[in-house]
Amino acid sequence: MKSTSFRYVDSVLQLLIYTTVVVASPNPWNSYIHSPASRYVKPASVHSHSGSPSVISDDARPRHISLGAGDQISLDFGIEVGGWISLNANINNSTNASAPQFSLAFAESPAFANRSISDDTGSTPAQNWDQALNVTLSPGSDFYRIPEERFRGGFRFLMIHAFEKVEISNVTCEIGFAPQTKDLRNYGGHFYTPDDDMLVRAWYAGAYTVQTNIAPRKTGRWLPQVRPGWAYNNSIGVGESILVDGAKRDRAVWPGDLGIQGVTAALALGADGLTSVKNALETLFYYQNSTTGRFPFAGPATGSFRSGAQSDTYHAWSLIAIFNYAIFVSDEAWLMHHWTNITRGIDFITAALDDNEYGLHNQTQPNDWARQGGGGYNSALNALDYHALTSFANLASALSKNTIILCQATQWATASKRLKKSYNALLWSDELSLYHDNQTTTLTPQDGNALALLYNLTTSSAQASRLSASLTKFWTPLGPVTPELPDTISPLISSVEVLAHFAANEPLRALNLTRTLWTYLLDSPLMTGSTLAEGISANGSLYYRGNAGYKNDASYTSLSHGWSSGPSIALSQHVAGLEIVAWRRWRFRPAPAGLKSVNAGFDSPLGRFAVAWEVLGAETGCFDFVANVTTATGTEGSLELPWVCRSVVLDGQPLADTHVYGGGTKKLEAKSCL
Structure with a gap:
């Protein structure tokens, strides 16, 4: 539901409020922007409390809070925010100046806004280190700002728990995301239709989600996690503002996420969005293996990077994200500067293609977006490889008269044609009108089929239409449940599917899927109402991935994850057209x-x-x-x-x-x- 309790208006409207003059916005879509007008944001209301706190409010906004020992109050900023909390505290009657007088904790979902501990952000949630920040101040009235390293990237609720009597005022969040953006509400893009409010809301939720994912360079998490608490002052990568996967966590560059969120950033956020994409790509180039040409599975502020984990699919996603950025900016100097890196990346793919029989990529590193299965001639991997090969083959042909580059274009195009032929011969099930996950299984995945449809692996419009219809077999009243990760609805793969239905000339089907899943992501009482979740379980709970990596810790799930912003792309590129x-x-x-x-x-x-x-x-x-x-x-x-x-x-x-x-x-x- 679009929040109306925390809305900023421009200075002209502020002047007119007192004369009750109604002034229409020159652009009706401006009212859908969630981004705050200032980097200093105050809570919009009191969400809940326990004990007997006393609150003085101005138009529902808490201005002065009195807490007794054991009292707790949860403040609601109305939207997802992120950064550093500051406040004034009066502890004149403190009985022990060396002990903490109160604690601060943070939550994204209303489901966790009544706790005295924070959402988990560490890699081992069961160890329960990421709890609350205890505050100890000298007697008297004092200004407090959380330490720089205690940055919190994404939250909607601030919970204050008192250990003794304390009076608190001037609670403020200093916004930390999109650090180089002067006016957070000045988007470079827009989308509007008066015919469907939900679609406009989905576009702007995607845009704001990605904006909250633009991180200052020194706000990555440290792993192993510090004990107790958290530290978010690790270097994320190259550049001062970098597009990362999530606001709360992981706060790191992930190539698969960039395949969606990078395009949203370009379409919605203009020059600052593009800068964050460029810096994320420069991070991938910096850590590319100079010998094999493989791009990293993830950025340096992750356990996957530290452990040396590799991924075949995310390597291909890196190239796709590079291509998307390259054609959007058409910066030939930048492209040629990185052409050797790109060539090495594509050579990694072509070297992995089976020359003896099929010309397909045998997946040896199945690390991916969390899916199960994989391996063999994986349908998702080979669809991604196909798109990387065809995209750069076409780009090389259009861009250069250089004989070497034109020769590369021919080689890449030839490899892609062979891949497509074998892909259909080996993986297509005419009975199911779906592709199998690989040549040794009966699993028909959502990701491999959606990617095949989006990237034109089908051989005719009739086959594409059949595949589009068959993808609806996975649909439920909340959205598609992925066969490759049971009990899971993935907004990443469903974003790909939305785009795929448009590619198959099935726009009504694409919008039906958008209205189903993204209405829930926006309006469920579990969500922030302003940003899009990383994923949900089949019943709509936040137990995304369950035992598959998240140890049944629903508070670990990110509620502001840019890979879920596919409808923002679809509405701009396909509905608007x-x-x-x-x-x-x-x-x-x-x-x-x-x-x-x-x-x-x-x-x-x-x-x-x-x-x-x-x-x-x-x-x-x-x-x-x-x-x-x-x-x-x-x-x-x-x-x-x-x-x-x-x-x-x-x-x-x-x-x-x-x-x-x-x-x-x-x-x-x-x-x-x-």
């Missing part, structure tokens, strides 16, 4: 799916991209369509309407060729469409 698809190339292909109007756009280093379209007369069956499409100078693209129309006119002239050159705003009008 404007997408950068290659080097300085874009495509406009809208998918209204029952919506009557959409307004969307995003900033890029190339220039502004935006679209506002409207469907007219759809209730009659035959409709008209009008769109204003803005693209950057120096680009080119295609206009692709998914209907048969009696006439299509661009800037008053009949559209003779769907290929057009970018620059400025063009008006597209289609009449009598079916």
